[in-house]
Amino acid sequence: MGLRVNNNIAAFNSYRNLQATDKTLNSSLEKLSSGLRINKAADDAAGLVISEGLRSQIGGLTVAARNAQDGVNVAQTADGALGTATSILQRMRDLAVQSANDTNDSTSRTAIQKEITSLTAELDRISAKTSFNGVNLLDGSFAGKQFQVGYAAGDAITFDIKSGAATIAAASATTEVWKSGAFASFSGTAGSNVIIDGVTVDVSGATDQATFVAAVNTALSVKYDVASASTTGFTLTAKAAGAATDASVTFSGAFSAATGAVSTQGAAAVTENPAGTFNTRGLGLSTVSLTTQAAANTAITTIDEALKKVSGARADLGALQNRFENVIKSVNVAIENLTASESAIRDTDMASEMTKFTRSQILSQAGTSMLAQANSASQNVLSLLRG
Template identity: 50%
Template sequence: MGFQINTNLAANNTYRNLNSTQNSLSSSLEKLSSGLRINRAADDAAGLAISEGLKSQVGGLTVAARNAQDGVSVVQTAEGGLTETQSILQRMRDLAVQAGNDSNNDDSRKAISTEVSSLTDELTRISSSTNFNGINLLDGSAGGGSGKLAFQVGANGDAASQITVDLSGANVKSIATTLASGTTATGGTSFTVDTTAVTSGTATFSSVKGGVTTSVTTGTLSGTGTGGSFKSVDEYATALTNDASFSSKFAVTVEKDANGAGTGIVVTAKDGGAVDTTAPAAAGLGTGSAAPSTVGIKFDTAAHAQAAITAIDAQITAVSTARAGIGAVQNRFNHAINVTNVAQENLTAAQSRITDTDMAQEMVKYTRANILSQAGTAMLAQANQSTQGVLSLLR
């Protein structure tokens, strides 16, 4: 190799290596200062794509856990209102039982009616005041009137990431309306039953709806008395209910007197049609008439008080069912929160393994690059001095 000054290969080679070392040193400093192994796509393109997906999942799960907590708060708020609703209904039932006793005079029954009316007003107030973030929960308006509220408890946009809370059965406003002005006795057609004359045989019932007549003839109805006769109205009603032809189109309930003894039956058409009042083709059944119905709950007579007990029992059962459903969904929310937190923890760990810097390992690389940088700088200075010998040739 000749003695040259225009091209200093040693200096160029040293500069190239020094430049590479400086890049490594700069990269190590960036990773050590940020704590991230991947600061740009060039660091690890595939790793960046995976880590960004994991970041989306972790962020979504963090918010989803808060959503589930909000869901718990909503159902707890709703149950608080239902708990008091049930207490009110229990008190109303106690009053109805009290009113069923004829030892009460008119003033006593009026006092009972006054308290029940006030309790009904309180049910209405509860239905309109039980709300979460301005959303009424117990008046049937939740979810745009459907009574269903959806909660996003997952990070994705699929059905598995949502839990739906159904509050349609927790409509306290409807309960108050039913008790104040609804029908508490079964409508339909009432037939008196003379058990001494009802014997084994068939019976035909008809109803009319929209100009269409529906007729059903039962099979042979038979009681447990002599010759297949019926011992009670209840036994006759049971025989009708057990007949497949009858029960497919009609329903039957028993009318009772003040002593609880059956006096007749009330037949209703399941399609809502008007049941023919003409006596069916069965001995012992008189001509039918419109079944009496009680509007709202009244306590002016023992019979009305009994009807009120039945009506209140139905509402207590409805509230109990709604509370059971709310309790179940609250437990579901709690499990969803636990699952979400575990998933968030595991995904965060996975993201960390991809993106976070191993500080000890990176410090080793930084120390190496730093030493090489200093050595390279010194060698570049030596390489630049290596051609100084040419000057001795020029003297």
């Protein structure tokens, strides 16, 4: 064997092997300390891409489960409010049956009517004020709402909370007179009133289109907007709390408070009960009266129809709540399975990695020892030089 000083091949070999062992040892330490098999793209490029995709699905589904739970909470909130509305309607029906009995005199029926008025006011309050996170639920505006229940775009459940379709009553063409800034009454009756949706509106203070519309909005629970206006007339468009248009009433004529003009209400249909609302008008209860025996009998039928609407809406909410709960179960199972798949790709097998670590640790100790031996082997040259 030749003895050389400038290049210690054995030492180079030992050092190279020791470097490889140290790299493997550091990799094992990183995986064991983080619990992850893939800590950087170089560890497994393809596995990184797959696992990141799985992580996106898991994260999206986790949020989707919370969204579905929000759906359950919305359904429960609306159902709770409608449960109270049902109790109110049942009480109203009891009062109607009581008033239908002719043992009641006018004084008794007047007292009964006072309670009816109070109950209908509470129905209106429940419809207007029931909300979830600031979103109204029972005023007819909760329509076409989407609940994202999946990780992918468009994976959503869309539903409405509505009392049913609008009840439309035909309206006949009736002449109105715009004089000195005020509309005359319907059908030639003296006064400054108009009747819209069966409600008499005092417009004696109206001096232009804006104040006329303001007077209508003050008197009715459904908001009207001027949909179109010109020198020849304008259209009042009924909208249920910002929802789609229900119906419109057209007034035509040149509106000038100074000169006065003839105006005609078009024969368009008029919304009696706006679509979707659970208030008095939406349930068809705005004309309920218990002041006579005949009116009380009519009221029983009207209240029964309102109960059907509310009960039908509650049934829909119950079915929707069950659907959301099933979505939550399904999503949780998907999260569990996807997490298992992601873990198999990305997480460290601690037992296997510990075996590699122990092997690398032993090789590192052995390599260090052999490097020391290789470095000391060159010292044999000194013995040869001493002779």
